Amino acid sequence: MHHETSYKERKVITIGVVSELTGLSERQIRYYEERKLIFPERSPKGNRKYSFLDVEHLMDIANKREEGVQTFEIRQEMLRRKRKQERNGRKELLRGEINARFGIQQSE
Amino acid sequence: MHHETSYKERKVITIGVVSELTGLSERQIRYYEERKLIFPERSPKGNRKYSFLDVEHLMDIANKREEGVQTFEIRQEMLRRKRKQERNGRKELLRGEINARFGIQQSE
DNA sequence: CGTGTAAGGAATTCTGACACG
DNA sequence: CGTGTAAGGAATTCTGACACG
Numbered sequence: 001m002h003h004e005t006s007y008k009e010r011k012v013i014t015i016g017v018v019s020e021l022t023g024l025s026e027r028q029i030r031y032y033e034e035r036k037l038i039f040p041e042r043s044p045k046g047n048r049k050y051s052f053l054d055v056e057h058l059m060d061i062a063n064k065r066e067e068g069v070q071t072f073e074i075r076q077e078m079l080r081r082k083r084k085q086e087r088n089g090r091k092e093l094l095r096g097e098i099n100a101r102f103g104i105q106q107s108e
Numbered sequence: 109m110h111h112e113t114s115y116k117e118r119k120v121i122t123i124g125v126v127s128e129l130t131g132l133s134e135r136q137i138r139y140y141e142e143r144k145l146i147f148p149e150r151s152p153k154g155n156r157k158y159s160f161l162d163v164e165h166l167m168d169i170a171n172k173r174e175e176g177v178q179t180f181e182i183r184q185e186m187l188r189r190k191r192k193q194e195r196n197g198r199k200e201l202l203r204g205e206i207n208a209r210f211g212i213q214q215s216e
Numbered sequence: 217c218g219t220g221t222a223a224g225g226a227a228t229t230c231t232g233a234c235a236c237g
Numbered sequence: 238c239g240t241g242t243a244a245g246g247a248a249t250t251c252t253g254a255c256a257c258g
Contacts, residue, residue, distance in 0.1 A: 007160045011128070012226095016249065017120050026250080027219060035218095045227060047250060049125070052115045070217070074190040078118070122249095124228065134229080135240060139240095153248060155229060178238070220256080228249065235241080 011041040011049040018050045022058045029058065035071040037061055037078065119149040119157040126158045129172065130166045143179040145169055145186065 019026050032038050033048075038057060040048040050058075064074050127134050140146050141156075146165060148156040172182050 010160075012121050012125050012160075014122055014125070014249080015251095017122070017151070019122070020151070025219075027221085030251090031218065043125070043128070045250095047227080051120075053118075065218085102222090122228080123230095132241075135242085138230090139239065153229095155248080173239085180238090217258090220258105222255090223253095224251105226249100226251080228247100230245105230247080232244095234243090237238090237240105 008052045011051045011054070012100050013050045013052070013055065015040075015048050015050070018055055018058065022062060024058060024062055032058065032061055032071065035075060037071060037074055116160045119159045119161070119162070121158045121163065121215065123148075123156050123158070126163055126166065129163050130170060132166060134171055140169055140179065143183060145179060145182055 013021075015026050015029055018024075018029060022029070029038070030048075033040060038050075038054055038061070040050045040054065043049055061071075061074055065071075121129075123134050123137055126132075126137055130137070135171075137146070138156075141148060145170070146158075146162055148158045148162065151157055169179075169182055
């Protein structure tokens, strides 16, 4: 319907800028990647590149960490949320197919 | 109304990435700045930082240049557009004030 | 576990300048 | 005018490792 990979998702920000934006050290940012909390892309020569969405995730992670939540638990929660989204995604897809065949019933 | 400086306007992209995104050389990008076609911010240590909007402007500039338009003319046109926008901005502001006093009373 | 730091190298960016046209 | 390039320096980023706790 929309998206051509929006500004929010494009991976164009270097780790130094992400560090400024989030207040996290580069060490922390790289560690959260190691723990699979964040997934930067790489430039041709291997430099990490982040999106605004990544920056927001990192700020959420920082808040969780301050509350003493461990990276492992943060990852668990992320995966749970993701699976839930996927289920809803499939549900929506199905709803779309049904509508396509049996018509636009606005009622429910 | 909205805007907290949206993703599109935030200056976070380094010149190398802008170069990849636009296909322009760093030399060209710096030169267009010298000619006042583009206005990056600077990081604490002096590195240029661009927004997605800047990237789009650069692509427009690249197209104009391919058509043989000189940087001076591109700048002229930019300034003309900007002044027009400012006039419209003032007009809208005025319209808002008039409405606030005499128009559409949403009840009070 | 989460983060700091020193280490060495490679890539990035900056400025001012010369070149060509 | 618009762009390439070599130059030298400073800042950035990368990885793997040791440290502490």
